[in-house]
Amino acid sequence: MLDIKRIRKEPEEVRRRLASRGVAAALDPVLKLDEQRRTLISESEELKAERKRRSPEIGKLKKEGRDTRALQEEIRGMGDRIRALDEQCRGIEAELEQQLLSLPNLPHGSVPAGEDETANPEISRSGEIPPFAFEPRPHWDLGARLGILDLERGAKLSGSGFPLLIGAGARLSRALVQFMLDLHTTEHGYTEVAPPFVVNADCMTGTGQLPKFREDMYCTEGDELFLIPTAEVPLTNIYREEILEGPLPVRLTAYTPCFRREAGAAGRDTRGLIRVHQFDKVELVKFARPETSCEELELLRADAEAVLQKLGLTYRVIELCTGDLGFGAAKCYDIELWAPAQERWLEVSSCSNFEDFQARRARIRFRDGDGKPQLVHTLNGSGVALPRLIVAILEQNQREDGSVEVPGALRPYMGGMEWLTPDS
Known part of the structure; x- marks a missing residue:
């Protein structure tokens, strides 16, 4: 299986070497899924950080005798969104793994070029x-x-x-x-x-x-x-x-x-x-x-x-x-x-x-x-x-x-x- 980090870092080089095997197009869904996965992870992590930052405010408002229902609802909404994002991410990761498993190896630099x-x-x-x-x-x-x-x-x-x-x-x-x-x-x-x-x-x-x-x-x-x-x-x-x-x-x-x-x-x-x-x-x-x-x-x-x-x-x-x-x-x-x-x-x-x-x-x-x-x-x-x-x-x-x-x-x-x- 190819290294997703290498694909992410050197997409054109990986594409060139896959092209020598006639399968350059197979890289497209991998790059697309990896981008989707990273976008979901980024949004999830931002929400988790926001939830962590806002959660202590509930205790502070309670000590002050103030209404916390709106804030609690907001934080629950964050949790629901985080769970949805993480579930979606797991599905993307499973699909990405299958795409990676379907990619052939990259030819060594010494391998002669040829179609068949x-x-x-x-x-x-x-x-x-x-x-x-x-x-x-x-x-x-x-x-x-x-x-x-x-x-x-x-x-x-x-x-x-x-x-x-x-x-x-x-x-x-x-x-x-x-x-x-x-x-x-x-x-x-x-x-x-x-x-x-x-x-x-x-x-x-x-x-x-x-x-x-x-x-x-x-x-x-x-x-x-x-x-x-x-x-x-x-x-x-x-x-x-x-x-x-x-x-x-x-x-x-x-x-x-x-x-x-x-x-x-x-x-x-x-x-x-x-x-x-x-x-x-x-x-x-x-x-x-x-x-x-x-x-x-x-x-x-x-x-x-x-x-x-x-x-x-x-x-x-x-x-x-x-x-x-x-x-x-x-x-x-x-x-x-x-x-x-x-x-x-x-x-x-x-x-x-x-x-x-x-x-x-x-x-x-x-x-x-x-x-x-x-x-x-x-x-x-x-x-x-x-x-x-x-x-x-x-x-x-x-x-x-x-x-x-x-x-x-x-x-x-x-x-x-x-x-x-x-x-x-």
Whole structure:
């Protein structure tokens, strides 16, 4: 959430940066409501001061034996007006908070300008696009031939977008999770967490999913608990409404399933594993000091890239321009894997610095050098998501006979298995 004090102090600068995201007009109702709120507060405070000044006169008039009814009526009228103003102010404040919650974060000054994803610059590339002497098969064809991916039965169980992994496919998924958790905890300094897979509305609001993305979420009836769209939500909210007393940065990692309705995404990438409603992911979350959060973002990105490097996969890194940034991100890198059969890049990780955007919503603070509580900066990134990772492993490592080579880094997690074949 943006700081209303900053909006009030630098309205044109905030508007300019929101304009780079195409939402400058969203600032207008915020400024209007804030002005109304301050006007109401000013009038209420003036009346309270006047009432305080005039009230002692009642006792003075009584001592003099004079009639106090007119003055008492006047003061009662002040009280009635004060209560009406305060009630009106509370309504304005609630509306203002909703408007603030709907505003996206301001892009960091280093983010390249651009209207959409076509303006995202490529930062780096690792590996060569693998050449094939044959026409590479798509992962859904490979998975079916190998007997490790059954999309039809998955749809029978839960509907489209809920894939079913079987045999070596399920083992591959489990191996990837174990491999990534071991890598991040033993080499990158993250603490592993096993969080709940459902959270309350406060958690979803704290990280920015609510209120804007409610339709994209799965929600239980009655108690309104939300199936998590990413482990970012429970990990970040571990410290909601707390002051971090230990040294920063704090680094957390977790495996969870993730659930997303993705309302409005029907018809887009619906075949195979490219866009699904349930998927597994290993998430990375950091809590950092404001002065080091940019550096921590680069380290976070490197941690996610290390997964792909150790698996020997071809990937690239792009930086998101202002018009393509996610709702809460101030700066973001996307890591994309090459999918040979589709001849396209597929996002497998987004690494973002939210600065104090989430911390203000969730009231997460740390103590500065003077011991004063300040808002922490939060960062997160996929380390990484499994569906498109499996897509790249299958498609980049396939052979003409339909077999798939298992990356060397995964073989210890798969009982020494070197190849995925129909009988594996």
